[in-house]
Every structure is written in C-alpha cells, then in structure tokens.
Amino acid sequence: MPVSAVAQASPAGVGTTYTIGELAREFDLTTRAIRFYEDCGLITPQRSGRNRVYTGRDRTRLKLTLRGKRLGLTLAEVKELVDMYESPRDTLPQLKKFLVVLGAHRAQLEQQMADLQATLEEVRAHEKEARRLLAEGERRR
Amino acid sequence: MPVSAVAQASPAGVGTTYTIGELAREFDLTTRAIRFYEDCGLITPQRSGRNRVYTGRDRTRLKLTLRGKRLGLTLAEVKELVDMYESPRDTLPQLKKFLVVLGAHRAQLEQQMADLQATLEEVRAHEKEARRLLAEGERRR
DNA sequence: GGCTCGATTGACGTTTACGTCAAGTGTAGC
DNA sequence: GCTACACTTGACGTAAACGTCAATCGAGCC
Incomplete structure (x- = not known):
C-alpha cells in the first residue's frame, strides 16, 4: 500500500x-x-x-x-535553470547575473520558437496538400 | 583553394x-x-x-x-521525416500513411509549442520582476 | 623536391540518460 | 511463518552523437 x-x-x-x-x-x-x-x-x-x-x-x-x-535541454541544463530560479537573488551582482542567464535562455527559446513555427507551417502545408490529393483520389474512384 | x-x-x-x-x-x-x-x-x-x-x-x-x-529530435527521427517528405506519395495507402505520420508529428510539435510558450512566459515574468528589483536597488543607492 | 593545407578512412574514447539485472529489506495479508 | 509486493543499493550494459587521434593522400606553392 x-x-x-x-x-x-x-x-x-x-x-x-x-x-x-x-x-x-x-x-x-x-x-x-x-x-x-x-x-x-x-x-x-x-x-x-x-x-x-x-x-x-x-x-x-x-x-x-x-x-x-x-x-531538448540536457538534465544538467535543467538543473542549472531550476536551481537558479530557487536561488537567492538579494544582492545586485546576483540579480545581474540572473538577468544575463535569463536573457541567454530566452534567446535560445526564441530561436526554438522560430524553428517550431517554421516546421509547423511546413507540416500544415504538407497536410493540406496531402488532403487535397486524397480527396481528389477518392473522387476519381 | x-x-x-x-x-x-x-x-x-x-x-x-x-x-x-x-x-x-x-x-x-x-x-x-x-x-x-x-x-x-x-x-x-x-x-x-x-x-x-x-x-x-x-x-x-x-x-x-x-x-x-x-x-530535440534524434537523427533517426529527422531522417524518417526528411525521407518521408521526399518519398513518392502517388498511391492512396502511401498518402494515408503520410497523413498519419504528419499528424503524429504535428501533435508533438504542438505539445512542444505549449511547453515553449509556458516556459517563455515564466522567463519573461522572472525577467520583469528581476528588472523591477534591479531598478529599485539602483534607486536606493 | 619539400612544405603546408585540407580531405580521407579507421578505430577507439566519451558523455548523456537511462535499462537491466542482482540481491537484499520491510510491510501487509492469509 | 510464508508469500507477495514495493522499495532499496550496486554494478554493469547500452544507444546516440559525436570527439579524438593516427596514418595517408593529393593539390598548390616557393
């Protein structure tokens, strides 16, 4: 139990x-x-x-x-981020470093967002075309 | 050269x-x-x-x-997808399978999009808060 | 001809992220 | 007391994605 x-x-x-x-x-x-x-x-x-x-x-x-x-992050990267979110940020240097790391992380996420959007658009275009061909094929039977 | x-x-x-x-x-x-x-x-x-x-x-x-x-795809997954995009789809079964695989791929991408948006929002919120604290700290000196 | 630079194959090494036993412990139910 | 089940540690194995030599080759340059 x-x-x-x-x-x-x-x-x-x-x-x-x-x-x-x-x-x-x-x-x-x-x-x-x-x-x-x-x-x-x-x-x-x-x-x-x-x-x-x-x-x-x-x-x-x-x-x-x-x-x-x-x-797509490694476990080490995840740890770094999660730890950082929970770490103290009560001094100015800590705060500034926090912002730097956050900025880098955000840049990576935005790159990934761009990759993702491009890929999704391609997939959707392919799907649309494939469905068109399928409908055409079904009609012709 | x-x-x-x-x-x-x-x-x-x-x-x-x-x-x-x-x-x-x-x-x-x-x-x-x-x-x-x-x-x-x-x-x-x-x-x-x-x-x-x-x-x-x-x-x-x-x-x-x-x-x-x-x-975050593996090379094998990439190969499967890229090959599929270049493969012939001139028969109905091929076309249908193509659509199935595409659908699965799109579902994964959409999950990832959700993950990405959630993470980006968190990062931006943290950044905003950190910048606020930083400005406050600078003012108080 | 000698030198450097870039390319080639081959083989072994490395990191990440677990999987897969093996062997033991603790608790619950019959 | 026996069995079953969930949990424990420890050790070794493995697939993916390259890194890192080593030895060799060919083309261009002085």
Missing part, C-alpha cells in the same frame, strides 16, 4: 507526499529514471527509513525537468 | 557545390559531424575522386537536420 494513503491524514492537499512508484505512474517514468534524476541533483526527496518521500516541491521540479527534456 | 570557386563556373547559383569544409564553416560543425550524418543516411554527397561533393539538396537536408536537432 502506498505511503501517502496512510501516513498522510493531513488537512487535504497541503503536505501531500508521494512514493517513487506513485510519481513513476503519474509521469510515466521508471523508478530508475527518477532515482537517476536524484543522482543528478534535480530532486532531493526526504527519507522515511530507507524509503524516499517526495513532496509537492519535488513533484514540481520533476514536472519542470520533464518539460525541459521535451524542449 | 575550395573546389566550388574553380570547378564551378556554372550559370551563377544553379549547380553550386560545396566541400565538407565549406559546409562545416557555414553551419559551425566539425567535418566529423557531417560525415557522421552521412553514415546515418541524412546526406548522400557525390564524389570527386575520394573527396565528397555536396549539392544544394545536401545543404538543404543538412539545414533541416540541424533545425530538427534544435527541436
């Missing part, structure tokens, strides 16, 4: 925790992958005895990780 | 060819990478003696390859 169904009779929602298996099912991952993300420092679950206990924060970081992967 | 400057006194533009070094410089790749793409079947240059000769078509496929990579 999953930990969260028993050990958590908390105020409904807040303080919810997850086992590795629950997260694996939810995000369609193997437990091996999740542990690997931990090795990379992407998530740092607590322990209940030997077992890992994941919080909502871990879940969020996992979500961000998967989104980053879908965008 | 590059091949294309000598061996090609052709009608200006049409029939232009490139050496591996020229393409490497243009796209900021190593020659090793370009030869590797050839091993994967992504480009199939002709030969002049032992040397590879790349045509405009090769250049286009190389461009598409790099765009695919920026979008």
Whole structure:
C-alpha cells in the first residue's frame, strides 16, 4: 500500500507526499529514471527509513525537468535553470547575473520558437496538400 | 583553394557545390559531424575522386537536420521525416500513411509549442520582476 | 623536391540518460 | 511463518552523437 494513503491524514492537499512508484505512474517514468534524476541533483526527496518521500516541491521540479527534456535541454541544463530560479537573488551582482542567464535562455527559446513555427507551417502545408490529393483520389474512384 | 570557386563556373547559383569544409564553416560543425550524418543516411554527397561533393539538396537536408536537432529530435527521427517528405506519395495507402505520420508529428510539435510558450512566459515574468528589483536597488543607492 | 593545407578512412574514447539485472529489506495479508 | 509486493543499493550494459587521434593522400606553392 502506498505511503501517502496512510501516513498522510493531513488537512487535504497541503503536505501531500508521494512514493517513487506513485510519481513513476503519474509521469510515466521508471523508478530508475527518477532515482537517476536524484543522482543528478534535480530532486532531493526526504527519507522515511530507507524509503524516499517526495513532496509537492519535488513533484514540481520533476514536472519542470520533464518539460525541459521535451524542449531538448540536457538534465544538467535543467538543473542549472531550476536551481537558479530557487536561488537567492538579494544582492545586485546576483540579480545581474540572473538577468544575463535569463536573457541567454530566452534567446535560445526564441530561436526554438522560430524553428517550431517554421516546421509547423511546413507540416500544415504538407497536410493540406496531402488532403487535397486524397480527396481528389477518392473522387476519381 | 575550395573546389566550388574553380570547378564551378556554372550559370551563377544553379549547380553550386560545396566541400565538407565549406559546409562545416557555414553551419559551425566539425567535418566529423557531417560525415557522421552521412553514415546515418541524412546526406548522400557525390564524389570527386575520394573527396565528397555536396549539392544544394545536401545543404538543404543538412539545414533541416540541424533545425530538427534544435527541436530535440534524434537523427533517426529527422531522417524518417526528411525521407518521408521526399518519398513518392502517388498511391492512396502511401498518402494515408503520410497523413498519419504528419499528424503524429504535428501533435508533438504542438505539445512542444505549449511547453515553449509556458516556459517563455515564466522567463519573461522572472525577467520583469528581476528588472523591477534591479531598478529599485539602483534607486536606493 | 619539400612544405603546408585540407580531405580521407579507421578505430577507439566519451558523455548523456537511462535499462537491466542482482540481491537484499520491510510491510501487509492469509 | 510464508508469500507477495514495493522499495532499496550496486554494478554493469547500452544507444546516440559525436570527439579524438593516427596514418595517408593529393593539390598548390616557393
């Protein structure tokens, strides 16, 4: 039986925790992958005895990780970004560096957006043409 | 001296060819990478003696390859797509399969578009906030 | 003829992101 | 007490995408 169904009779929602298996099912991952993300420092679950206990924060970081992967980032890049978002930015140099890194990241995302739009337009044009040919073929039978 | 400057006194533009070094410089790749793409079947240059000769078509496929990579596709996926675009679609089954594959590809691109937009909005929000804090800090000095 | 430059093939090395056993532990139910 | 199931660590394996030599070759230049 999953930990969260028993050990958590908390105020409904807040303080919810997850086992590795629950997260694996939810995000369609193997437990091996999740542990690997931990090795990379992407998530740092607590322990209940030997077992890992994941919080909502871990879940969020996992979500961000998967989104980053879908965008073609390496795990190291994802870690750098996610860590940065959670790091303190209370001094001016920290703030300035934050802005520099953000700018670089945004430039990359915008390049990707351009690539994506170009590709999508091509795909849609091909689809349109193919559907036209298909309709023509169907009519001629 | 590059091949294309000598061996090609052709009608200006049409029939232009490139050496591996020229393409490497243009796209900021190593020659090793370009030869590797050839091993994967992504480009199939002709030969002049032992040397590879790349045509405009090769250049286009190389461009598409790099765009695919920026979008996070594997080389195998890129090959599948690029090949499909160039394959004959003169029978109804071929056409239908073409549409199916296109549809799957488009679904993936649209998921990625959603990921991208979400990420871009977050980055912009963070940037805005950081700039606000920076301005505030500068004012207070 | 000697030198340099760019290209070639071949082979082994490397990083990333896990997969795949193996062997053990802890808890729940019968 | 036995079984089943989820979780644990550890170690080795693997596919993708090149990097990195090494040895060789051909063309152009002084």
